[in-house]
Amino acid sequence: MWHDHGARIKTWQGRSGFAKNITFQNMIMDNVQNPIIIDQNYCDRETMQESSVEVNNVTFKNIRGTTIFKEAIKVSCSTNVLCSQIALGNIHLNFEG
Numbered sequence: 001m002w003h004d005h006g007a008r009i010k011t012w013q014g015r016s017g018f019a020k021n022i023t024f025q026n027m028i029m030d031n032v033q034n035p036i037i038i039d040q041n042y043c044d045r046e047t048m049q050e051s052s053v054e055v056n057n058v059t060f061k062n063i064r065g066t067t068i069f070k071e072a073i074k075v076s077c078s079t080n081v082l083c084s085q086i087a088l089g090n091i092h093l094n095f096e097g
Contacts, residue, residue: 006035010042011053020056029065040078061089
């Protein structure tokens with residue numbers, strides 16, 4: 001059995017606001033499809049819009065376990081309002097598959 005997401009931040013396109021001062025730490029992933037994700041371009045429509053949601057000062061640390069995809073970390077930032085101060089530390093994710 002696998003799980004979809006681990007530590008995830010998603011912001012809706014065309015919206016404003018912020019996601020800041022967030023820490024994900026001391027997590028154990030077990031067969032996770034997407035262990036670490038930041039997605040400022042989330043949308044369920046065909047029309048793409050720029051996100052104006054600020055993603056700032058986010059830390060991922062002491063995260064270990066297994067992933068079912070080779071790409072364990074995905075970061076998709078907006079060109080309108082960039083992600084900033086993203087820190088990764090002590091990440092140990094093993095690909096199983």
